[in-house]
Amino acid sequence: MTAEPSTDPLQLTGDGQLRNFLSIEGLPRSVLEQILDNAASFVDVGDRAIKKVPLLRGKTVVNLFFEASTRTRTTFELAAKRLSADVLNIDIARSATSKGESLMDMLRNLEAMASDMFVVRHADSGAPHYIARHATPEVAIINAGDGRHAHPTQAMLDMYTIRHYKGGFAGLKVAIIGDILHSRVARSQIHALNILGAEEVRVIGPRTLLPADIESLGVSVYDDLSQGLRDVDVVIALRLQKERMDSALLPSESEFFRLYGLNNERLRQAHPDAIIMHPGPINRGVEIASEVADGERSVILHQVTFGIAVRMAVMSMCMSGREAEQRSRGGDHAAAR
Amino acid sequence: MQPRADLLIRKARVIDPASGRDEVADLLVEDGRLLRIGASLDAPGAELVAADGLWLLPGLVDTCVRLPEPGNHRTGSLHSETRAAAAGGITHLCATPDTDPVIDSTAVVRLIRERAMKAGFARVMPMAALTQGLQGQQLAELATLRDAGCIAVSNAGHRVQDALILKRSLEYAATFDLPVVFRPQDAALSSGGCAHEGPVATRLGLPGIPSVAETVDLARALLLVEATGVRAHFHQLSCAASVALLRHAKAQGLNVTADVSIHHLLLDESAIEGFNSLCHISPPLRSRADRDALMQGVIDGTVDAISSQHIPLGGSAKLAPFPSTRPGISGLDTLLSLVLELVQRDQLPLRRALDAITAAPARCLGVSAGRLEEGRLASLCLIDPNATRLPAEDWLSAGRNSPWLDIELPGTVRLTVCEGKVTWLSD
Known part of the structure; x- marks a missing residue:
């Protein structure tokens, strides 16, 4: 049957500019590269005495967090403030808006306050898409993580980190290790790496933590960590949540670490210049040994720094995409008269 | 409540999967009962329904x-x-x-x-x-x-x-x-x-x-x-x-x-x-x-x-x-x-x-229904298989949760008779 159109019209303006940032999937390579290029120009803003640029001056950014996350929310807040926006943080316990109606009511209220951008974190996959469909077109929506679906700004800061250390993506072999099943970060990384032209994306983990038909996303699957790490240029370890042990997905943290934990011994399989990444916060001795997390190949702390710049890039691009769209709409309107 | 129907449906394509019948025929309903299916039926008191090009189904x-x-x-x-x-x-x-x-x-x-x-x-x-x-x-x-x-x-x-x-x-x-x-x-x-x-x-x-x-x-x-x-x-x-x-x-x-x-x-x-x-x-x-x-x-x-x-x-x-x-x-x-x-x-x-x-x-x-049986209370529908409809325009269920609302679909129902009574008649 006729499927829904792809997410592109929701994310891109008629002339291909970013208007919402909901998912990496469906975006062209040029837009991803533009995000990375713009982020590069924002990286040194953090080193200035006055850490601000006026791109979002007079705009109101609302952080709508339906799921608690101090870390991600803080980087979005900092990014918005460095762009000179006014920031409103709303942490909503999930129960307060468990009904769709009240979610819609809340959006209407926020729109009425002339908000310009919603940064949305939600436990349901697809929540930012839903909000983007139902919000007024004047508001830009940025996905700050939805269910298991996507965490596109995290993936883009990872791409920034990779490009920073590796110069580009051509010929790169990247391994993602651990709980792929529950990971929105992994899904977004896989899309981004494939769009940006990485040579091979591997996922490594026990079958309980790999989603069905994961190969269809364009990855090769490895059960064995040492084999999966062979000759890779980038190693990404994912955080393992403690509750995975309660649902028979894994027997214990120690067995996971024994089989899939990153240590120096295992990393010898990887390319000598391989970098080690992790979206954080890390569980030492579970998915990664301290010797690796703190070792010279680890770029984990740099990822955090780049995170602010990448979010500044995405926010400013969405805002200018919106404004261009509204100008052209206004123009059409004037012409029609 | 509806009275029992007296209907003479003329020249419909009568399709009854249970009996294998598929022919153009007349169908007579008298006092709610499906009296006869056959050629050129006559019933002075019955309401005539011209059904050329229509299908008559159970x-x-x-x-x-x-x-x-x-x-x-x-x-x-x-x-x-x-x-x-x-x-x-x-x-x-x-x-x-x-x-x-x-x-x-x-x-x-x-x-x-x-x-x-x-x-x-x-x-x-x-x-x-x-x-x-x-x-x-x-x-x-x-x-x-x-x-x-x-x-x-x-x-x-x-x-x-x-x-x-x-x-x-x-x-x-x-x-x-x-x-x-x-x-x-x-x-x-x-x-x-x-x-x-x-x-x-x-x-x-x-x-x-x-x-x-x-x-x-x-x-x-x-x-x-x-x-x-x-x-x-x-x-x-x-x-x-x-x-x-x-x-x-x-x-x-x-x-x-x-x-x-x-x-x-x-x-x-x-x-x-x-x-x-x-x-x-x-x-x-x-x-x-x-x-x-x-x-x-x-x-x-x-x-x-x-x-x-x-x-x-x-x-x-x-x-x-x-x-x-x-x-x-x-x-x-x-x-x-x-x-x-x-x-x-x-x-x-x-x-x-x-x-x-x-x-x-x-x-x-295990119920007695879904067939055109002479002598029993009539349950049937008369449809126009060639007409098309936009479901959103004639929707009746209180639930509008359907992916088909705005998709043009074939088939409109002209008449429904349930156990001898007319339950639907489109204008």
Whole structure:
């Protein structure tokens, strides 16, 4: 049957500019590269005495967090403030808006306050898409993580980190290790790496933590960590949540670490210049040994720094995409008269 | 209440899958009874209906309808939903027992029958709860409920976990030759899921429901059906492996039948792309290969019937991010049109398609309906197969949760007669 159109019209303006940032999937390579290029120009803003640029001056950014996350929310807040926006943080316990109606009511209220951008974190996959469909077109929506679906700004800061250390993506072999099943970060990384032209994306983990038909996303699957790490240029370890042990997905943290934990011994399989990444916060001795997390190949702390710049890039691009769209709409309107 | 009809329907293409009749003929209804089908009939007192180019079919029989009453008044009423059924050519519908309160007492059965009678649009055939409160622990009073008018028993979507209790329930139902209707789905394997476990759910990050959640439960049920000798019907098969299990069971001579929802024949997992919650249903839409296998099952008769799997939902049920929306499609308004759509696409032969919504479902439920039989109260519908409609424009169910609202579909219903009374007449 006729499927829904792809997410592109929701994310891109008629002339291909970013208007919402909901998912990496469906975006062209040029837009991803533009995000990375713009982020590069924002990286040194953090080193200035006055850490601000006026791109979002007079705009109101609302952080709508339906799921608690101090870390991600803080980087979005900092990014918005460095762009000179006014920031409103709303942490909503999930129960307060468990009904769709009240979610819609809340959006209407926020729109009425002339908000310009919603940064949305939600436990349901697809929540930012839903909000983007139902919000007024004047508001830009940025996905700050939805269910298991996507965490596109995290993936883009990872791409920034990779490009920073590796110069580009051509010929790169990247391994993602651990709980792929529950990971929105992994899904977004896989899309981004494939769009940006990485040579091979591997996922490594026990079958309980790999989603069905994961190969269809364009990855090769490895059960064995040492084999999966062979000759890779980038190693990404994912955080393992403690509750995975309660649902028979894994027997214990120690067995996971024994089989899939990153240590120096295992990393010898990887390319000598391989970098080690992790979206954080890390569980030492579970998915990664301290010797690796703190070792010279680890770029984990740099990822955090780049995170602010990448979010500044995405926010400013969405805002200018919106404004261009509204100008052209206004123009059409004037012409029609 | 409508009086019994006196009608002379002239020159319709009369298609009665049960008897194999397919010819242009006249059909005479006198005092509600289907008196004769034949050439050039005459009846001075009867109202004439010119039916050139129209098809005259038995009234449709729908095996799987969730009624909003008792319990959920915000999403319509017996009146609104049976009226939608009549407008869709449906004369007989089987109501699932998962109402609120559930159909486990004669009071609830009586309430449903009285309200249905008062509305007067369709014959509502309630299914009794297999266990009290659908809790899967104590038997419901099956014989009493049968005497009150229940035609079958079912635990609806509430799986009886305890195999011993299930076995005893089946034995008890078999005592009264009551058909048991299963909706196979293992609770643990489907827990938390909202989409078929496959590439689309993986990409969208939606928690999956694997096909094996259905087949594990179906296999258990088939083994217990074999052991107890009960008559069994399976609702809403969704995957290829289920069709294979059923085919095997039938080949072994088991007394089992099955239906599939029309939506599972027309849609697959790709329909939820873009988080389209109108296609969030349970069991979930599965792969293309599953859809093809279900279709093949209908064609070769392994899957007997096609149902609307009608679940009318209120406006807010789909107003949420996909995983938080309620599953279900409001299906009465479009059952006939969608079956005709399958025929027009050459995916299903006409005779089998019409059989699957008339005689076959009646057979599955052991009720006398779904056929054009001289001498009996007439239940029939007269349709224009060549006309097209936009469902949104003539929608009657209180639930507007349908992915088909704005899609042009074939087939309009001109006239529906249910047990001798006109229940729908389009202008």
